Amino acid sequence: MLRSETGHDPGRMKAALAGLRAYQSAPRTPRAPAPRLVGQNGRVRIHGYATSGRPVLFVPSLINGCEILDLSLKNSMMRGLAARGLQPLLLDWGTPGPDEADLDIGGHVERYILPALDLVGPDAVLAGYCLGGTMSIAAAALRAPRALILIAAPWNFDGFSSQTRNDLLHLWEGAAPAAERLGLLPAEILQQIFWRIDPTRTIAKFEDFSARDPASEEAHNYVAVEDWANDGPPMSFAAGRQLMKTLMVENATGQGQWRVAGKAIGAESLGMPVLNIASTIDRITPEATALPHGERISLAEGHVGMVVGRKAPGSLWQHIDRWVSQLQNS
Structure with missing residues (x-):
């Protein structure tokens, strides 16, 4: 990937490698x-950040860990929303083992998200980020929360470019035999999903980091995000297969063919208020992949930047706080 992006420009290649070394050290x-630990169901834990206010259960993606929503004391959407008077609860997927090889994405909804909703109660708002938003749509269709918030959540996978979908299919076909034997899709393979979706940005961010002061607050934030992106848990084999083939290639969700707990999942099943937040510059989950339902807010911020970027407290966090507060007053 480095060669394909910078092979024509030795200066850029040198800068990218220098940025990589700076990041490593x-x-x-x-x-x-x-x-505080609010509840636990097997490997999955629910952490609470406040003891009062409207409960909002946040479901992160199965790709990478939940830490991006609680990155640091100075940069945490969970702690920021708690300071604004909400009661955020964060679902931590933990690490699956080979014994869950047959647990697909819908199975995660049934086994883990629905019991979590039962724990926090029907007055809670359910909020899903990235693939966690896709899963939250299914959970809300099966067990209605007070309201549903979707953050950069893909639904219509035809919104990805055909090149991206073909690349990921080839990636899956190469990884599937070993993943099936392991019962898990390793994090190293999952990370390549993001590299394939946006290789230009993958290289450019290391070029940019080579020129930064490593002691700056911005550099500390960059390192924390990169560590999160490069240190995620594996995914169960069945969940990886369903992501790559059933969703990404076949677009079962967008075609109305995704079934969870025996029920077809679609927007018509969502009888609660829905806030649908997407980004106009998101390359990980383009705005065209968003569910065509609910109150739409479009942000000109990146997939990760909308959560932990400099604008996040006055943008995404504020939109969530304001919308949930309106629910409380309605």
Whole structure:
């Protein structure tokens, strides 16, 4: 990928490699202390960040960990929303084992999200980020929360370019035999999904980092995000297969053919208020993939930047706080 992006420009290649070395040797800020444990179901834990206010259960993607929503003490959407008077709860997927090889994405909804909704109660708002939003649509269709928030959540996978979908199919076909034997799709393969979707950005961010002050707050934030992106848990084999083939290639969700717990999942099943937040510049989940339903807010911020970028507190966090507060007053 480095050769394909910078082979024509030795200066850019040198800068990217320098940025990579700077990232590898950069000082790490200790992780924020763990919030209180509200509940646990097998490997999945639910952490709470406040004891009062409207409960909002956040479901992260199965790709990478939940830490992006609680990146650091100075940059945490969970802690930021708690300070604004909400009661955020974060679902932590933990690490699956080979014994869950047959648990697909819909199975995660049934086994883990629905019990979590039962725990937090019907007055809670359900909020899903990225693939967690796709899963939250299914959960809301099966067990209605007070309201549903979707954040950069893909639904119509035809919104991805045909090149991206073909690349990911080839990636899956190459990885599937080993993943099936392991019962897991390793994080190293999952990380390649993002590299394939946006290789230009993958290289450019290391070029940019080579010129930064490693002691700056911006550099610390960059390192924390990269560590999160490069250190995710594996995905169960069946979930990986369903993501790559059933959703990404066949677009079962967008075609109205995705069934969870025996029920076809679609927007017509959502009888609660829905806030649908998408980004006009998101290359990971383009705006064209969003569910065509609910109150739409379009942000000109990246897939990860909308959550942890400099604009996040006054943009995404504020939109969520304001919308949930309106629910409380209605």
